[in-house]
Amino acid sequence: xxxxxxxxxxxxxxxxxxxxxxxxxxxxxxxxxxxxxxxxxxxxxxxxxxxxxxxxxxxxxxxxxxxxxxxxxxxxxxxxxxxxxxxxxxxxxxxxxxxxxxxxxxxxxxxxxxxxxxxxxxxxxxxxxxxxxxxxxxxxx
Numbered sequence: 118x119x120x121x122x123x124x125x126x127x128x129x130x131x132x133x134x135x136x137x138x139x140x141x142x143x144x145x146x147x148x149x150x151x152x153x154x155x156x157x158x159x160x161x162x163x164x165x166x167x168x169x170x171x172x173x174x175x176x177x178x179x180x181x182x183x184x185x186x187x188x189x190x191x192x193x194x195x196x197x198x199x200x201x202x203x204x205x206x207x208x209x210x211x212x213x214x215x216x217x218x219x220x221x222x223x224x225x226x227x228x229x230x231x232x233x234x235x236x237x238x239x240x241x242x243x244x245x246x247x248x249x250x251x252x253x254x255x256x257x258x
Contacts, residue, residue, distance in 0.1 A: 130255065131255040132161070170221055172218045173253070
């Protein structure tokens with residue numbers, strides 16, 4: 118599963134690593150756990166020396182792709198923020214509208230971590246490659 122990232126900057130700046138997240142091959146244990154997870158899947162370095170800031174997360178995709186007759190819903194992709202500046206600290210489904218991930222006072226090189234989780238179902242999911250574009254936006258509070 119690959120998730121290319123788009124960055125939008127309304128104020129300040131944000132640096133995201135890695136630019137593309139590969140969740141890897143999904144195995145039997147992942148299906149038994151009902152998810153595949155990557156902690157600290159993205160590292161966000163946020164800078165705004167003038168304003169207090171917040172980081173928003175969303176996707177513009179309607180699904181993660183179609184394989185055969187199966188369409189993988191975006192709701193199967195979940196994320197949470199961790200670190201001192203995180204506000205969305207429990208897993209939430211990605212949406213087509215901005216959800217706040219973190220916020221902080223003005224300063225430079227403040228770090229936010231994003232964990233990623235892909236929900237899996239023996240009954241629904243079929244093997245294939247799925248993609249989702251995640252957009253991180255930094256803006257003023």
